[in-house]
Amino acid sequence: MTSLYFDITHQRKSYQTLNLLMGSWTVDQVSQWLSKNGFGKYIRRFKDENIDGEALMKLTDxxxxxxxSVSNQDGSGKKPTLKTKRIFKAELEVWKTTFEYEKNKREKRADKAKVPTDLKEVSKVTNIDTHQQQIMPSEPVPSIFASSSSTDTKNKIYKQDLAASSVDISKKLDKTTSDIKTCSTAYYIKSMDINLKFFKNELFCSSLIEYISNTYDVKCYISSEDQKKKNIGIQIQLTGVQNSIGNAYxxxxxxxxxxxxxxxxNEVIDEKVxxxxxxxxxxxxxxxxxxxxxxxxxxxxxxKTDILSGYYVVHYFTKTDVFSVSENYINQIIYKEILYIQDIxxxxxxxxxxxxxxxxxxxITKKKQEQQRLETYTIIYCIYPGQTELKISFFGQNFLVKRAARQLKYLINQNQLTTFTTEFTLTQRNYLLDNCVHQLENIEHEYKDDNVKIRIRENQLYVPHYLKIKIQQRINNLIDQQYPITFQYIGNDSILTNNEKLQLEEIAGQFKCQIDKIDLQTKKEIITLPKITNTSTSKSTPKLIIKQSKEFYYSLSISKKTLISNSTIELHLVNDLTxxxxxxxxVSMITNDIEDNSKLNDNNLHNKKDIDKNVKLFYSLPDWSKVNNDQNDTDFKxxxxxxxxxxxxxxxxxxINKEIIITFSTDGWENYLNKKRLAEEIINEIKVQLETSKLSNFHWRILFIFNDKQIDLYNQFLQKILLLTMKINHYEQFFYPISSM
Structure with a gap:
């Protein structure tokens, strides 16, 4: 297939080879052009229709x-494919562009040669002296456009006499009189010239005026906006010193x-466009x-070469740094800044x-208003009666297109009807069908503009996504409220027999209720029970009851525990699985030398870095044999x-975390003679420390573990714990498993 990539250098050489403007081609030269561009099989028809260069340029679709079109053997005609027509029109457009380019170039060269001779002196130097004089304002220069004659049409230089003006000679003593004469001329761009479209950009106009003024010290005036809108051409008026005007022109x-x-x-490098x-x-x-x-x-x-399916064409400057832009940079803008999202x-x-x-x-209305305000993106759609689907596309500035597409997709997702499966039980569905049909119909009617459908039998809702939660809540409100009934008892979990379940269901049925489910959970809770003692008020209590009470209280399954601030102190025996x-x-080290380990160091820390594992800290306690049994022994305290x-x-x-488990090793503590005092001093000091502001926010579980040889010591610690937890005399508090049903 013939490449459609337009190389202006190649086109100029081809043009020079033909040595004629396209509009002046003969029928044979048109045939030559058809053959060169891959349309040789159509030459006969073009010759039969006597298509020359002028006719070729004016062909309609x-x-x-x-x-x-080609004729079949049976005499019927076969129309060309869309691809064939598109390629032909593209090639024709390339040559039309070349024709206009070369034509304008020749005219500009002819006009350029006339600049020095046509530029007239339009002002004289007057009142020459050494005093500074101001330049008198000249009369307004009317815009001069092409006349009906062919000679005036080709001539782009127009003159206008200006009023005489004075010049400050004191600043220009080194210049001759001819150098400071003020002149005026005009540069004219015709209405059909592609360059005319550059002036629709106000920034280009202001930049051009500034460039001419700063570079050549020449005043530059561009035709008014009304003249641009009339599309009758643009006149650029230049006023200044003669030599400067010539250079600016x-x-x-x-x-x-x-x-x-x-x-x-170009199918390779222009794929996106x-x-x-x-x-x-x-x-x-x-x-x-x-x-x-x-x-x-x-x-x-x-x-574009064609309004609907033509190729995109860009004209740009390649000279003068202020206005030039490279083709590579144009491609960068296209690929980075422009996006087309098609058919949502x-x-x-x-x-x-x-x-x-x-x-x-x-x-759509909001996006059209935004499109008119920003002008850098557009929304593309078409709505017509009987439409099965609506396709919406966006084209323009990258971030605007992405934002609009994201908003549209979210709108579709939230409002598109979707089938959801509800979580109602069979009993709840039956209740709704038996008692709430009218209310369900009212909900559907309330949201009829959203086509809401409630299908209780199928356990489904047909609703937009944004209404799903709201509709479900409305239906939930129709279902009778459920009240949980909880039974608690001391002990671990138990399993209900079938007979027990039937009995519970019968009880519920008597009160027009039903049991949805039965849960069994167990957790340790604080229990307060009376303590049986041999006092004057309990002489009639049998010894067996007192014995059983003590056995229960001292059973290994009961966790002795008290709460201080946000932490707890617990007592456990070594074989307690809980x-x-x-x-x-x-770990306490029994030693004769009592040191104040006031700083954390390697001597009292083992495995410090591995915090996730058990960490052991070593501290000193006095040798039990050296402890005085005197209650006032301050050294021991x-x-x-x-x-x-x-x-x-x-x-x-x-x-690292405020919730940790701490264990005090009691090895060797049974050797202290005054075990009661040891328990009191340790528990009291822990209580004092935990109630300080520095430690009150920690949630620690502090455990004391006793072995079989430390029962007496365990009882002393237990008595101290009981004193802290006892609310009323003869009542004990402890933690024990409680099951809830």
Whole structure:
């Protein structure tokens, strides 16, 4: 297939080979052009119809289709494919562009040669002296456009006499009189010239005026906006010193001669833009692209070779740093800043719910208003009667297109009807069908514009996503409220027999209730029970009852526990399976030398870095044989205080989490003669420390583990714990498993 990539250098050489303008081609030269571009089989028909260069340039779509048709053997005609017509029209457009380019270039060269001779002196130097004089304002210069004669049409230089003005000679003593004469001329761009479209960009006009003024010290005036809108051409009026005007004029002519043209028809490097050509059907695409480049302050002119399926064409400057832009940079803007998201589909658009249609129409209206305000993206859609699906596309600036597409998809997702399965039980569904049919119909009627359907028998809801939770809540409110009934008893979980379940259901049925489910849970709770003792008020209590009470209370399954601030102190025997695994273990070292381990160090810390495993801390206690049994022994009291305070302080430093389990190892404590005092001092000091502000926020479980040889010591600690937990005399508190049903 012939490449459609437009190379302006190659086209110019081909043009020079033909040595004629396209409009002057003969029929044979048209045949030569057809053969060169892969349309040789149509030469006979073009010759039969006497198609020369002028006729070729004026062909309409219907005429092109007729000329590219072929006759079958049976005499019937076969129309050309869309691809054949598109390729032919693209090639023809390339040559038309070349024709206009070469024609304008020749005219500009002819005009350029006349600049020095046609530029007239229009003001004289008067009142020359050494005093500074102001330049008198000249009379307004009327715009001069092409006359009806061919000579005036080709001449782009127009003159106008200006009023005489004075010049400050004191600043220009080194210049001759001819150098400071004020002159005026005009550079004219015809109405059919592609360069005219650059002036629709206000930034380009202001930049051009500033460039001419700063570079050549020449005043530049561009035709009014009314003249631009009338599309009758543009006149650029230049006023200043003669030499400067000539240089500015030549620069303008050179600038517009270097306008390059790029046609996006290369299947390899222009894939994205060619996709737009084939799939983007929109009358505002050129406006959007133009605005995006204008906002980037890039001076370009965009158009299409055909309104519907033509190739995109860009004209841009290649000379003068202020206005030039490279083809690579144009491609970067196209691939990074422009996006086309095609066909976001709303199925069954004709039958969608009224509220959904209303929201879609509001969305489209909002986006059209935004499109008019920003001009850098467009929404593409078509709504017509009997429409099975609505397709909405977006084209334009990348982030605007992505945002609009995301909003539309969310709107569709929230409002599109979807089938949801409810979680109602069979009993609940039967209740709704027996008692709430009228209320369910009212809910459907209330949301009729959303096409809500409630299918209780199928356990399904047919609703938009945004109404799902609301409709479910409305139905839940129709179901009778359920009241849980809880029974508690001391002991572990038990299993209900079938007979017991039947009895419970009969009881519920008597009160017009039903049992949905039965849960059994067990957790340890604090229990307060009376303590049986041999007092004057309980002489009649049998000894067997007292014995059983003590056995129950001292049973190994009961966890002795008391609460201090947010922490607890628990007592466990070594074979108690309910005792949890410790995070930190405090090990006491019986020694004669009592030191104040006031700082955490390697001597009293084992496995410090591995916090996830059990950490052991070592602290000193006085040798039991050296302890005085005197209750007023302050040394022993201080040693216990140091032991407990240092232990808890270091634990608070090591605690990553505030909830940890701490175990005190009691090995060797049974050797102390005064076990009661040992228990009191340790428990009291722990209580004091836990109630301080530094430790009150920690949630610690502090455990004391006793072996079989420490029963007496265990009882002393137990008595101290009981004193802390006892609310009323003769009542005991302890934690025990409680089952709930």
């Amino acid at each position: 219907n005429q092109i289709e007729y000329l590219l 030549n620069d303008l002519q050179s600038l517009f001669e270097t306008v390059n043209t790029k046609i996006f028809n 060619i996709y737009w050509s084939k799939n983007l059907y929109c009358d505002s695409d050129i406006t959007v692209i133009q605005k995006i480049f204008d906002k980037q302050k890039l001076f370009t002119v965009w158009r 589909i709303i199925p069954e658009f004709e039958n969608i719910q009224k509220n959904f249609r209303k929201k879609i129409e509001q969305f 005792a949890p695994k410790a995070d930190i273990t405090i 201080n040693s216990i205080k140091t032991f407990i305070s240092n232990s808890l302080r270091d634990i608070s430093i090591l605690s």
